[in-house]
Amino acid sequence: xxxxxxxxxxxxxxxxxxxxxxxxxxxxxxxxxxxxxxxxxxxxxxxxxxxxxxxxxxxxxxxxxxxxxxxxxxxxxxxxxxxxxxxxxxxxxxxxxxxxxxxxxxxxxxxxxxxxxxxxxxxxxxxxxxxxxxxxxxxxxxxxxxxxxxxxxxxxxxxxxxxxxxxxxxxxxxxxxxxxxxxxxxxxxxxxxxxxxxxxxxxxxxxxxxxxxxxxxxxxxxxxxxxxxxxxxxxxxxxxxxxxxxxxxxxxxxxxxxxxxxxxxxxxxxxxxxxxxxxxxxxxxxxxxxxxxxxxxxxxxxxxxxxxxxxxxxxxxxxxxxxxxxxxxxxxxxxxxxxxxxxxxxxxxxxxxxxxxxxxxxxxxxxxxxxxxxxxxxxxxxxxxxxxxxxxxxxxxxxxxxxxxxxxxxxxxxxxxxxxxxxxxxxxxxxxxxxxxxxxxxxxxxxxxxxxxxxxxxxxxxxxxxxxxxxxxxxxxxxxxxxxxxxxxxxxxxxxxxxxxxxxxxxxxxxxxxxxxxxxxxxxxxxxxxxxxxxxxxxxxxxxxxxxxxxxxxxxxxxxxxxxxxxxxxxxxxxxxxxxx
Ligand SMILES: *[C@@H]1O[C@H](CO)[C@@H](O)[C@H](O)[C@H]1NC(C)=O
Numbered sequence: 001x002x003x004x005x006x007x008x009x010x011x012x013x014x015x016x017x018x019x020x021x022x023x024x025x026x027x028x029x030x031x032x033x034x035x036x037x038x039x040x041x042x043x044x045x046x047x048x049x050x051x052x053x054x055x056x057x058x059x060x061x062x063x064x065x066x067x068x069x070x071x072x073x074x075x076x077x078x079x080x081x082x083x084x085x086x087x088x089x090x091x092x093x094x095x096x097x098x099x100x101x102x103x104x105x106x107x108x109x110x111x112x113x114x115x116x117x118x119x120x121x122x123x124x125x126x127x128x129x130x131x132x133x134x135x136x137x138x139x140x141x142x143x144x145x146x147x148x149x150x151x152x153x154x155x156x157x158x159x160x161x162x163x164x165x166x167x168x169x170x171x172x173x174x175x176x177x178x179x180x181x182x183x184x185x186x187x188x189x190x191x192x193x194x195x196x197x198x199x200x201x202x203x204x205x206x207x208x209x210x211x212x213x214x215x216x217x218x219x220x221x222x223x224x225x226x227x228x229x230x231x232x233x234x235x236x237x238x239x240x241x242x243x244x245x246x247x248x249x250x251x252x253x254x255x256x257x258x259x260x261x262x263x264x265x266x267x268x269x270x271x272x273x274x275x276x277x278x279x280x281x282x283x284x285x286x287x288x289x290x291x292x293x294x295x296x297x298x299x300x301x302x303x304x305x306x307x308x309x310x311x312x313x314x315x316x317x318x319x320x321x322x323x324x325x326x327x328x329x330x331x332x333x334x335x336x337x338x339x340x341x342x343x344x345x346x347x348x349x350x351x352x353x354x355x356x357x358x359x360x361x362x363x364x365x366x367x368x369x370x371x372x373x374x375x376x377x378x379x380x381x382x383x384x385x386x387x388x389x390x391x392x393x394x395x396x397x398x399x400x401x402x403x404x405x406x407x408x409x410x411x412x413x414x415x416x417x418x419x420x421x422x423x424x425x426x427x428x429x430x431x432x433x434x435x436x437x438x439x440x441x442x443x444x445x446x447x448x449x450x451x452x453x454x455x456x457x458x459x460x461x462x463x464x465x466x467x468x469x470x471x472x473x474x475x476x477x478x479x480x481x482x483x484x485x486x487x488x489x490x491x492x493x494x495x496x497x498x499x500x501x502x503x504x505x506x507x508x509x510x511x512x513x514x515x516x517x518x519x520x521x522x523x524x525x526x527x528x529x530x531x532x533x534x535x536x537x538x539x540x541x542x543x544x545x546x547x548x549x550x551x552x553x554x555x556x557x558x559x560x561x562x563x564x565x566x567x568x569x570x571x572x573x574x575x576x577x578x579x580x581x
Contacts, residue, residue, distance in 0.1 A: 023125060023196070024160045025088035031124060031155075031162070033086055034079040037379050038113070038120035038133065042533070043540035044465055049078045049379045050120055053113055053133070054106040056098035056183060058083025070321060070389060071314025076380035079123065084185055086124075089157060092187040094150065099182040102175060110134065110175050114145045124155065125162040126312070127199065131169050146172035151185045156192030163194040164202070200311045200469075209459060209472045217455035218475060221482045224452055232489045236496065240574060243267070247578055266499035267578055271423030273499065273571060274416070276342035277507035284342065285353040286511065288335020290561025292327050293358070293554055299323045301480060304473040321390075325397045328355065332405020333413070340414030347410060355402035358554070359394050365550045369543055376539050419576035429503050436501040438509045441494045445513025449487045449559060450520035453479055457521060461528050465535070465544065487514045487559050488566030495567045506571060507564065514563025518556030522548060 025031065035055075037047035051057070060083045084097055100106060114134035122129045134147035148169035156164030173181050194201075247267055266273075277283045300320050303309065309316045335354040336347060344350055366382065373381040434440060456479040463470035470476075491510045498509055525548040529535065535544060 023162070025162070026160070028087045028090055031086040031088050033082040033084050033153075034123040035082045036077060036079055036121040036123060036128075038118055039378075040537075040540075041117040041119050041132075043535050043537060044467065045076075045380060045543045046376070046537060046540045047076055047121075047379050048377065049080065050122075051080055052377060052379075053118070054100060054109055056100050057081075058085065058097040060085045069314050069318045070386065071317035071319075073314075073383055073386040074317055074390075075314050076378070077313055078379040082122070086153070086187055088160075088162075089189045090187075091189055092185070094184050094186045096182045096184045099180055102177060102179050102181060104177065107175055107177050110147055111145045114147065114175070122167075123313075124153075124165050127162065127165045128203070129153075129165050129167045131167050134172065134175070145175045147175055147181065149173050149181060149183050151183075153185065153187045154190060155187065156190050156194060158192050158194060158196060161196045163196055163199040164192050200308075203469050204471050205468055208462075208468060209470070209475075213455065214459060214472075214475065218478055218482075221452040221479065221486075224448070225482050225485050228448070228486055228489045232493055235493070239496075244578065264502070266496070266502070266574070268502050269427060269499060269504040270420045270575055270578070272427050272504040273506065273575060274418040274420060275422050275426065275504060276344075278505075279508075280339060280342040280344050281346070281350045281353060283507060283511070284335045284339035284344065284350060285357050286557060287338055287561050287564060288331040288333075288354040289357045290557045290564075291334040292324070292331040293558045294561060295327045295330055296320065296324050297480065297558060299327070301473055301477050305477065308471075310469050310471050321393070324358075325393055325401070328398045328401035329405030329408070331355065332402035332407075333409035334405075335409070336406030337409035337413035340410040341416045343416075347406065351402055351406040352399075354406070355399050356394065358557070359398065361550060361553060363390070365546045369546050372539050372542055378539060380543070419572060427502075427504070429505075430501070432501040432503065436497060436503070438498065438503065438505060438512075441498060441509055442512040442516050445490055445494050445563075446516030446518070446520050446559075448490050449483055449514070449517040450524075452486045453483050453517075454521075454524055457524060458528070458532075461525070462532075465528075465533055483517075483559070484562050487517065487563050490514070491563035491567050492570045495570065499571075506567060510567035511560040511564045515556035515560030517559045518552040518554075521555055522552040525552070 035050035038050050038053055039047035060081075086092070102110070110133070114136055118133040120131055120133060122131070131151065132148065134145060137144050137146065148171065150169065150171035152168040152170060154164075154166040154168070155162060156166075171184070173179070243265055246265075300316070300323055303319055303323075304316060307315075309319060331354055332351060336351060339347060339350045369380070370382050456475065459472075460470065460476075462468050491514045494513045495506045495510050498506055503509075525545075529541075529544055533544075535541060
């Protein structure tokens, strides 16, 4: 018990206090070169610890490293000391630091790495540096493999801070069996005019992210929103006004006439429209989690806009976990109160389902990927301590907070206050045209929302699966808002058609028709995999499709919930204005 609390405290502290370094150096102060990971260029997520290749370490005494933050540990950051002696503002001419003898397996390992375009990543003062392991050359039918042995660091400083690092790989040596290969390094310090605050700018790619297409797509989606909102409000105003007029004319007829008369449309289902959805437990858990996902996404995007989170390793993930844990009461409140309004009785089970729905999905995917990562000895394999920490967060933070939310929700907002009474006997659902079937509506509902985001999806995917740092979170926020509006409009229209066909099962239909956006996103991810990336190998493929499925499901929860919220406002509105006898 004590140790789990310690772990918990440790991760809270490390979440808050992720940066212990001051980033300022005195003359000749030690500058640490951390070796991070090595892996095939085309598989960004397939990374191994740098020293899993038989590289040698410099002579300097090792400094032990622990994973600084939860986000780092989860993303497979594995910093190890290089053993290279670097001091602030002290130039070092080409100096050998270690030597390897190419035994059979070492040679095989290096040749494999060179063949697969392995490259490695290092950090100096939190600035990432990339270098390529070696290269192959074809020479009259035989392929020779070479390894780069000289690392030249050009480090720029501004005052007492490091602002720029360039690495040049030089001096390639052929990988011959039993050859002795010495490794050398060189450090040149240069005064640089770059400001410390701007030192990450060179890693960003404005030409890519602020491409005309990106602006154009935002503009396009924006126009679509205006058009859709206009269309929806016009249709609804006109049809609803007509409906109301018809219904009030019906009022004047006597009972006999009305029984024979031509009453039809959404008013007919007033006695069933607020009937609880089927599977109320699952439904309320989904909606509760969806509320939380919406909140977390908004918060994280806003934090990212304000905080330039990309400059710190893993900080985005740490923030997301922290915000998710902290917003658990929202999940409990919304899910619990919805469940109570639907007349649910087994609220503890509902709360557990609500609390662990998303964590279980995430952990399930991570567990599966982890299994393969361990088999591959990849650095993505999640360390045991981190697993314990995540479990602790689920059990000791998320669960109690969800419980608090659920209790509050059941007591404060658990009473049904529907504008119409629910009939005791469900009304039979009449036969209708095939395109009015819920399944068809669900399938079509996602098309427009997907259309409004798929260009942004390309940018997000590229920043995650290729080597681009996503930094245009303002765009993301805009697209997020656009997506929400489009989703709400589309689901309202879908629900109107459904209710007009006298089918009252609108809760699941509205949720699923909005959530089907994610189905299209997942399909798009297949296209992206086959046409936009060159990933290969079991690990990377599993990683890609596993986490894409997770991403799509979460997006589905988000859209579905937003669709449901919008629709329930709409339904409540139209049924509270119509006079029901
Ligand atoms: C690193 O390379 C860039 C581009 O070639 C150059 O502008 C910059 O001055 C270099 N920095 C250092 C410290 O040499």
